[in-house]
Structure formats: C-alpha cells, structure tokens
Amino acid sequence: xxxxxxxxxxxxxxxLAQQEGKKPVQISEIASAENISQKFLETILxxxxxxxxxxxxxxxxxxxxxxxxxxxxKMADVMRVLEGPISMVPCVSLNFYKKCxxxxxxxxxxxxxxxxxxxxxxxxxxxxxxxxxxxx
Amino acid sequence: xxxxxxxxxxxxxxxLAQQEGKKPVQISEIASAENISQKFLETILxxxxxxxxxxxxxxxxxxxxxxxxxxxxKMADVMRVLEGPISMVPCVSLNFYKKCxxxxxxxxxxxxxxxxxxxxxxxxxxxxxxxxxxxx
DNA sequence: TATTACCCTATTAAACTAATAGAGTTTTCA
DNA sequence: TGAAAACTCTATTAGTTTAATAGGGTAATA
Numbered sequence: 527x528x529x530x531x532x533x534x535x536x537x538x539x540x541x542l543a544q545q546e547g548k549k550p551v552q553i554s555e556i557a558s559a560e561n562i563s564q565k566f567l568e569t570i571l572x573x574x575x576x577x578x579x580x581x582x583x584x585x586x587x588x589x590x591x592x593x594x595x596x597x598x599x600k601m602a603d604v605m606r607v608l609e610g611p612i613s614m615v616p617c618v619s620l621n622f623y624k625k626c627x628x629x630x631x632x633x634x635x636x637x638x639x640x641x642x643x644x645x646x647x648x649x650x651x652x653x654x655x656x657x658x659x660x661x662x
Numbered sequence: 663x664x665x666x667x668x669x670x671x672x673x674x675x676x677x678l679a680q681q682e683g684k685k686p687v688q689i690s691e692i693a694s695a696e697n698i699s700q701k702f703l704e705t706i707l708x709x710x711x712x713x714x715x716x717x718x719x720x721x722x723x724x725x726x727x728x729x730x731x732x733x734x735x736k737m738a739d740v741m742r743v744l745e746g747p748i749s750m751v752p753c754v755s756l757n758f759y760k761k762c763x764x765x766x767x768x769x770x771x772x773x774x775x776x777x778x779x780x781x782x783x784x785x786x787x788x789x790x791x792x793x794x795x796x797x798x
Numbered sequence: 799t800a801t802t803a804c805c806c807t808a809t810t811a812a813a814c815t816a817a818t819a820g821a822g823t824t825t826t827c828a
Numbered sequence: 829t830g831a832a833a834a835c836t837c838t839a840t841t842a843g844t845t846t847a848a849t850a851g852g853g854t855a856a857t858a
Contacts, residue, residue: 530848531847536776552803563847566848568804572805575804582803584803585802585857637796640791643791651779655779660772662772666815666816688834701817701818702818705837707835719834719835720823720825721832725835
C-alpha cells in the first residue's frame, strides 16, 4: 500500500506544478486544496525541500515552489524519497540492497525471481514518468 | 514491502511444488528447510488451504500438499490471498475498489493516474507467472 | 519591528506485523 | 482400540510503523 505520506507528497507536487509561474505557495493553501493535515504536510514538504525538489521562501508572501521544471522531475526519484525502496524485497533493490538473512541462495529463490520482475517493470514506469505526466 | 507472511507463503508453495509426487509434507519439514517459524507457518498454510491452494492430511504421515499442478497456480491469485490487494491505492483496485475520501475526482488525480499504470504492469506479471515459473 | 510563514522536536494513538503459547481435535497405524 | 502424530484454532504479546498533533523556535519580508 502507498503511504499517506507519499500520496500527499505527490499531490502537493502536482499542485505546485499546476501553478502559474514560480511564485511560492503557502502550506495552508496546498493543505486545504488537497484535504491534507497541514502539520503533516509540513514535514513532507520539508523533506522534499531537503532532497532538492522544492525551494521555500520565508516571511510574508512566502511558501514552497518547484525548483526544477515539472518535466524534469522523475517519479523514481520522488518515490525513493517519499516511499523508500521501489523493490518489495531488499535483495532485489538497486539503491537499498540487503541480503535476506533467511535465504541461502538468491539465484534459486523463487521469491527473488518474481520480485526482480516486479521491480524491473515498476522501475521502468517510475523512470519514464515525470511530474508533468501526472497533470491532465 | 512484501510481508513476511507472503514471502514465507511463496517459499512454502515452491517447496511443495518441488516435491516428487503429491505426498504430504509436514509443516515442520517445510519450516526447517526454509528457515521459517513453525507456528507462524502454520497459520499461513492454513489460509492457503482454506483458499483452495493446498490440501492437508491429518494423522501420522500427514502434512500439506498442492491441490493443483504448479503450472496452474497463478501468482495473481496467490498474492491476493497472502498480501492482499495488488494495487497500491484502493481507488485503482479491481478486487478491492474503494473511493479515496480525500480525493474529489479520480479522473484528474495524478496519484490515481500513476498508480493505475503500476497496477496494470504488476497485474500483467502476476497473471502471467505461475508457481512452476519460480522454480529454477 | 511586527507579522508572517517556515522550521524543528517531541509525543501519541492507532494499526499492523510477526511471533509465541497452549490447548483442542482429528486421523492414522500398530 | 488407543496412543501418537499432526493439523486446527484462539488468544496474547512485543515490536514496529504510520499518521497525526502540539507547541514552540527561527528567519525573512513588508
């Protein structure tokens, strides 16, 4: 299941991508437009800023804004920041690889084999989809 | 992330699929071969029996066995029983559909759009992969 | 310089996961 | 026929994660 954090983060990003120009949007505006708890959204936007997706401006007239063009923001990068590993098991993860303790041999493991396929196809989607693709 | 329940369930199924003939295998044998807590495995095998994947035989010489041929057991069905919905959000689920409370319109929702793609590609894998494909 | 709005830490309730414990029931085989 | 083997079921629990809340601190702008 997709976490609320990821869902809200994606919604906030698409909301910002739909703004005219690059002028900052207040957290409260995004929160009420997308039905998100404002405080929860704060932490999400903060992490997106720290990871280089968003910029922020303080003081009156401040808020958050996209740092890059929406067509340059890949879902693969966003998902890794918000949701964590794209793989469903650590032993098939590119960025978060970890051997399974209980599994003696990855090459003969059926779960490994299946999850490798799933990772490949999901990765292809996330790599080939950019933020602007989510806007209709 | 894939739950341990699903991982163990898949491992148990592949173990049973690799047996010669259809003679029952004891829980304890599967548990020790695959490094799974026996008690936990009990509940997993029980649910696989109740959902028509496994048969069981009580008494001396009893155990669990596959009811169908491994080439007829689709991952899509197994995953739904063990892991639950294949979709990452309920609003794109075929078998567990539920409208998102916070989302006013699915058609313009970016998350919906993205997760629809993910569901489609995962579903294709799970539908086209059968238990015997997991054995090397 | 006061206001606005971001920034940060800590806490908490709820839900879920994984595992454990222990007793009960059915079946089989000697 | 009876005892052992093996499945079946219920309940409990520790640990983790998630989602949300609270409250104050800090920086920047008009």
